[in-house]
Amino acid sequence: MIPAAxxxxxxxxxxxxxxxxxxxxxxxxxxxxxxxxxxAMRYRLAQPSVLVDINKLPNLGYLHEENGMLRIGALVRxxxxxxxxxxxxxxxxxxxxxxxxxxxxxxxxxxVVGSLCHNDPSGxxxxxxxxxxxxxxxxxxxxxxxxxxxxxxxDSFATSIGEGEMAVEARFPTPNSLTSGAYExxxxxxxxxxxxxxxxxxxxxxxxxxxxxxxxxxxVAHMALRVxxxxxxxxxxKPTLELIRAAAEEVRKIADxxxxxxxxAEYKKDMARVLVGRGLIKALRRLNVVxx
Amino acid sequence: MEITLKINGVEKKLNVEPRTLLAHAIRDAGLTGTHIGxxxxxxGVCTVVLxxxxxxxxxxxFAVMAEGHEITTIEGMAQGGKLHPLQQAFYDQHGLQCGxxxxxxxxxxxxxxxxxxxxxxxxxxFGLSGNLCRCTGYQNIVxxxxxxxxxxxxxxxxxxxD
Numbered sequence: 544m545i546p547a548a549x550x551x552x553x554x555x556x557x558x559x560x561x562x563x564x565x566x567x568x569x570x571x572x573x574x575x576x577x578x579x580x581x582x583a584m585r586y587r588l589a590q591p592s593v594l595v596d597i598n599k600l601p602n603l604g605y606l607h608e609e610n611g612m613l614r615i616g617a618l619v620r621x622x623x624x625x626x627x628x629x630x631x632x633x634x635x636x637x638x639x640x641x642x643x644x645x646x647x648x649x650x651x652x653x654x655v656v657g658s659l660c661h662n663d664p665s666g667x668x669x670x671x672x673x674x675x676x677x678x679x680x681x682x683x684x685x686x687x688x689x690x691x692x693x694x695x696x697x698d699s700f701a702t703s704i705g706e707g708e709m710a711v712e713a714r715f716p717t718p719n720s721l722t723s724g725a726y727e728x729x730x731x732x733x734x735x736x737x738x739x740x741x742x743x744x745x746x747x748x749x750x751x752x753x754x755x756x757x758x759x760x761x762x763v764a765h766m767a768l769r770v771x772x773x774x775x776x777x778x779x780x781k782p783t784l785e786l787i788r789a790a791a792e793e794v795r796k797i798a799d800x801x802x803x804x805x806x807x808a809e810y811k812k813d814m815a816r817v818l819v820g821r822g823l824i825k826a827l828r829r830l831n832v833v834x835x
Numbered sequence: 836m837e838i839t840l841k842i843n844g845v846e847k848k849l850n851v852e853p854r855t856l857l858a859h860a861i862r863d864a865g866l867t868g869t870h871i872g873x874x875x876x877x878x879g880v881c882t883v884v885l886x887x888x889x890x891x892x893x894x895x896x897f898a899v900m901a902e903g904h905e906i907t908t909i910e911g912m913a914q915g916g917k918l919h920p921l922q923q924a925f926y927d928q929h930g931l932q933c934g935x936x937x938x939x940x941x942x943x944x945x946x947x948x949x950x951x952x953x954x955x956x957x958x959x960x961f962g963l964s965g966n967l968c969r970c971t972g973y974q975n976i977v978x979x980x981x982x983x984x985x986x987x988x989x990x991x992x993x994x995x996x997d
Contacts, residue, residue: 544874551836551853551899574900581895582876584854594853598900622889626950646965648879648943651889652896733964734877 546584550593557603557711560595561684565707567593573709574598575617578645578653579661595709603711612678612714613637617657621650635829636724636744637715640671643726646734656713659692662766664699665736669767671726672696672713673759674742680712687711699765722746724757725825727818731805737762738805741794741818745777745826753777758790758822763800763815770794770819782827784834791820838902842866843911851898857883857891860898861908868909868938869893872967879966882939883908890946892965909938912945920986921945921979930979932970939966944980953984 552571554560564571571593574580583589597603603618606627613634615624624630625641644650644658644667658668659679671677672692679695681688681704695703695710704710718724724744728737744757756777758770773793780786800811824835840847840860847864858881861869872880874894881893884907912919921941924930931937940963947954947962954962959980960973968976 545856546854548852548854551897553899574897577897577900578876578895581856581897585856585874585894596900599903620889646879647947647962648882648890648892648965649876649895651885651946652891 544585544587546581547587547590549584549591551596552593553596553599555599555601557600557682560597560600560709561682561707563593563595564709565684568706571595573657573660575657576620576653577657578649579658579663597709608717611717613717615655615713615715617654617709617711619655621645621653621655621658622647624655625650633718634715634724635718635826636671636675636726636742639724639726640667640742643667643728643730649734656710659695659713660702660704660710662696662698662700662702664764664766665740665762666767667726667728667737667740667742667761668713669696670740670742670759670761672715673767673769674724674744674757675715676744676757677716678714679710680714681705681708682711683708689714693769696766718744719746721749721754721830723826723829725822725829727822727825729814729818736805739763739800739811739814739818741815741822743819743822743826745782745823745830747782747830747832751832752779752781754779756790758794758819760794760798760815760819763794763798763811765799768797770797772796773819777823782823782832782834787820787823787834790823791816794819836899838899840864840898840901840906841904842906843908844905849898853897853899855898856894857896857898857901857906858893860901861893861906866908866910870935870938872935872939877967878936878939879943880936880939882942882966884942884946888946888949890943907942907945909941912941919945921948921983924979924981924983924986925976928975928979928982930972930976932968932972936966936968936970940968940976944983947980948984948987952988954980956981 572591603616728740742759746755761767773790870880872878
């Protein structure tokens, strides 16, 4: 299958990239890893008239901690995250996700920021970014702005990136020693869309009660969703199996999956509930708290 | 547009459209060892190596994006008329049935072994999970990668003394 023809731009600086995007508006798409965009173009689900290839831009491949944040530049590949020892030891949720995005070959090209910008309803990184309370840095002609992930993810395949803008960085708060997380995903086979998936992150107080909780679910609604009521139930409480069951039950009130070959709506909804519960138990176990 | 691709150490000038996929450009350049299977980024038979250490499904990259990179295809594996240890191991272990997935499997395994020279069976299966064998001949593919890992770990020259 051959994509529709397009005009190819290969800017060598961020300024040049932004000016191409400003000139062509929504007719232009940013090409980073291309692991979602190119398949969509081959199926002619996407037919951008201009592609702005950012792969040659300098200084967007950084992956480091600064001021309490893990900063992920727009050209950081999934494998850069997957193979990073610091992330493996400290960022349990991110590390989990990095091992199950698409398949191992696709991860060599696919980017974290690109996945967030694509905002596929079944995207893995969106759920993780929600649970970890990530931020996005968006660059335009007149400077950059930082948005919370909740502001950034607008709707299926839609973000708050405006005409003439591009996302240049994702920021994940650095977990302290009382913070852990997990990603639980059911897929029919490696590389398929998730049947359902859940990202969770928990921060404990020194007394063992839950200080902060993040829960994101994906593949079970029009986009990845935050399970707000589940987070509210957990916050301030001592973790118990009953509490986890109650928090996970909140998933069923907001999940609204489409039935397809991967399962019925009822099945997917229930799996999302189960996966949130499993994720919470795993995250707590990683903090040496055993509830089940 | 005219682009220059460096494939297996040889620079080739190619006339492509921006939308030309790398897999098609490689095959049009006469290197038909890189296969095309699913056309949907799923099967991995079109896997080639980029800059020695990363694998890419060449149906999911535009040829223009590969300018300035070193591309290695299955044709670039044997050196001086001698099969690469991975090729030899696939031969020895009968790591193929119809052979269609083999070039992609070998290129993916090549990158896997760069990052993990001594993988466990589980790590091999995980590392090759983006490559499908429709003959389901995975058992011998895993054995072949295990053998290749051993061969590659032997000090240079040791294999020739066997």
